[in-house]
Amino acid sequence: MISSQVAIITGASRGIGAATATAIADQGFAVCVNYLNSREAADSVVKTIVERGGRAIAVQADVSQADQVVHLFKAVDEQLGTLSALINNAGRLETQMRVDEMDVARLNRIFTTNITSYFLCAKAAVKRMSVNYGGSGGAIVNVSSAAARIGSAGEYVDYAASKGAIDTLTIGLSKEIAAEGIRVNAVRPGFIQTDIHIAGGEPDRINRVKSSIPMQRGGEPAEVANAIAWLLSEQASYVTGAFIDVAGGR
Ligand code: NAP
Numbered sequence: 133m134i135s136s137q138v139a140i141i142t143g144a145s146r147g148i149g150a151a152t153a154t155a156i157a158d159q160g161f162a163v164c165v166n167y168l169n170s171r172e173a174a175d176s177v178v179k180t181i182v183e184r185g186g187r188a189i190a191v192q193a194d195v196s197q198a199d200q201v202v203h204l205f206k207a208v209d210e211q212l213g214t215l216s217a218l219i220n221n222a223g224r225l226e227t228q229m230r231v232d233e234m235d236v237a238r239l240n241r242i243f244t245t246n247i248t249s250y251f252l253c254a255k256a257a258v259k260r261m262s263v264n265y266g267g268s269g270g271a272i273v274n275v276s277s278a279a280a281r282i283g284s285a286g287e288y289v290d291y292a293a294s295k296g297a298i299d300t301l302t303i304g305l306s307k308e309i310a311a312e313g314i315r316v317n318a319v320r321p322g323f324i325q326t327d328i329h330i331a332g333g334e335p336d337r338i339n340r341v342k343s344s345i346p347m348q349r350g351g352e353p354a355e356v357a358n359a360i361a362w363l364l365s366e367q368a369s370y371v372t373g374a375f376i377d378v379a380g381g382r
Contacts, residue, residue, distance in 0.1 A: 136213070136214075136216075137160060137161045137162070137216045137217065138161065138162045138163075138164075138208065138212045138213050138214060138215050138216055138217070139156055139161040139162070139163050139164065139215075139216065139217035139218070139219065139364070140163075140164040140166060140204065140205070140208055140215065140217070140218050140219070140253070140257070141153050141156075141163060141164065141165060141166060141219040141221055142166045142195045142218075142219065142220055142221050142222035142249065142253060143166060143167065143168070143195075143221045143222030143223060144163070144164075144165040144166055144167065144174065144177060144219075144221065145165065145167035145168075145170035145171075145173040145174040145177060145190075146170060146173050146326065146327055147324070147326030147327060147328060147353050148221060148275060148321065148324060148326060148353045148356045148357065149165075149166075149219070149221040149222070149275075150165075150173070150177045150353065151352075151353035151354045151356065151357035152219055152221065152353075152356070152357040152360050152361070153165050153177050153181065153188065154177065154180055154181060154184070154357075155354065155357040155358060155360070155361045156217075156219075156357075156360070156361050156364060157181040157184065157186035157187075157188060158184065158186070159361055159364075159365065160186075161186075161216075161217065161364075162186070162187035162188065162212045162213070163181060163186070163187070163188040163189075164188070164189055164190075164191055164204070164207070164208045164212060165177045165178055165181075165188055165189065165190045165191070166190075166191050166192075166193055166195065166204055166222065167190060167191075167192055168192070168193075168194055168195075168222070171190070171192065174190035174192075175190055177190070178190045187212070189207070189208075189211050189212060191203075191204050191207045191208070195222050195245075195249035195252065195253055196244040196245045196248050196249045196252075198252055201249070201252040201253055201256055202256070204253075204256075205253075205256040205257075205260070209260075214260070214267075214268065215257060215260045215261060215270065216261065216268070216269075216270040216271070217270055217271050217272070217273075217364050218253055218254065218257040218270070218271075218272045218273075219272075219273045219275065219360060219364075220249070220250040220253055220254065220272065220273070220274045220275060220298075221275040222245065222249055223245065223246050223275065223277075223328070224241060224242055224245040224246060224291075224331070225242075225288060225291050225328050225329075225331045225332045226238055226241070226242065226288065226290075226291070226331065226332070227331075227332065227333040228286070228287040228288060228332055228333050228334065229287075229288075230286060230289075231289050231290070234290055238290065239290055242288075242290045242291055242294055243290075243294055243297075246291065246294035246295065246297075246298070247294050247297045247298065247301075250274055250298055250301060251301065254272060254301070254305060254316075257270070257272060257314075258309060258312075258314065261313070261314050262309060262312040262313065262314060263312050263313045264312050267313070268313065269312070269313025269314055270313070270314050270315075271314065271315045271316075271317070271363065271364045271368075272305070272314060272315070272316045272317070273316075273317055273318065273319065273360050273363045273364060274298050274301065274302050274316070274317070274318040274319075275298075275318070275319055275321070275356075275360070276295045276298040276299050276302070276318045276319065276320045276375070277291070277292070277295040277320055277321060278320050278321065278322040278377060278379040278382055279291060279292035279295050280292060280295035280296040280298065280299050280320060281320070282382075287332070288332065295320075298318065299318060299320075299375070302316055302317065302318040302373065302375070303373055306372045306373035307373060310372055310373075315363075315368070315369075315371060315372040316372055316373065317363045317368070317371060317372060317373070317374045317375070317376070318374075318375050318376075319356055319359045319360055319363070319375070319376045319377075319378055320375055320376070320377045320378065320379065321351065321356045321378045321379060322345065322350075322351060322377070322378065322379025322380050322382045323337070323338045323341060323342070323345060323350040323351065323379075323380075323382075324350060324351045324352070324353060324355075324356055324378075325338060325350050325351070325352055325353065326353055338350035344382070345379075345380045345381065345382050346380060346381030346382060347380035347381050348380075349380060350380075351378060351379070351380055355378055356378045359376045359378050362376075363376065
């Protein structure tokens with residue numbers, strides 16, 4: 133177990149982020165559980181990690197806002213130590229509709245939460261982890277989506293397009309900082325059993341679509357967390373700019 137590693141997971145109070153927090157804490161990471169509103173849920177993730185012998189803190193920050201990202205990383209510098217991993221995970225989905233019905237306020241909410249936040253957090257992480265800035269290297273995992281490949285027609289093309297941007301960020305940033313000791317990879321989950329489908333207006337969405345998934349079922353948050361944990365690990369030491377589809381064959 134490597135006990136000196138420190139990770140920030142954005143949006144770790146629930147769903148995939150919460151599952152990733154416990155998975156990588158079990159690998160020896162001290163974990164910052166970032167959240168937006170769900171303080172009790174974030175505290176509960178921290179409690180689970182501490183009860184299992186790990187180290188964790190919960191930090192509230194809207195990661196789409198530059199000043200709050202500064203606050204988040206400063207809290208980690210002060211309370212956990214030298215950063216070695218970032219999991220860009222916080223994401224937003226809104227009610228299903230066609231592109232010709234989407235207003236600019238919705239587009240801005242989706243793009244700032246799903247794209248701007250990933251850039252802001254990557255920037256802050258690079259300034260801490262890059263050997264060019266005196267850091268010791270590290271790893272970034274971006275949580276994208278199978279929607280980036282599929283497009284989500286009639287449901288949320290805005291969300292799918294935001295994840296397409298994350299795929300491009302992953303490719304470009306991985307090359308930009310490969311020689312500075314930082315690996316950058318992405319996971320692309322398919323239909324995963326979390327509350328995000330409530331925000332899309334269809335809590336039972338996975339049941340409706342499961343016959344279209346080659347494995348005939350939705351995935352569990354822990355199944356995505358395992359892929360993220362591997363990408364962060366030494367076992368993935370020569371892997372950068374790569375994508376793991378965790379989508380049941382979809
Ligand atoms: P979720 O259960 O809805 O959880 C979303 C998390 O993001 C929560 O912890 C939430 O915090 C946090 N969050 C939202 N906006 C934030 C902001 N501005 N600043 C900080 N935290 C914020 O979602 P999920 O399904 O686990 O999704 C996690 C990631 O996986 C997202 O990027 C999503 O697009 C991606 N993904 C999910 C699926 C799926 O089927 N579930 C499929 C493909 C990709 P609060 O609890 O405080 O609100």
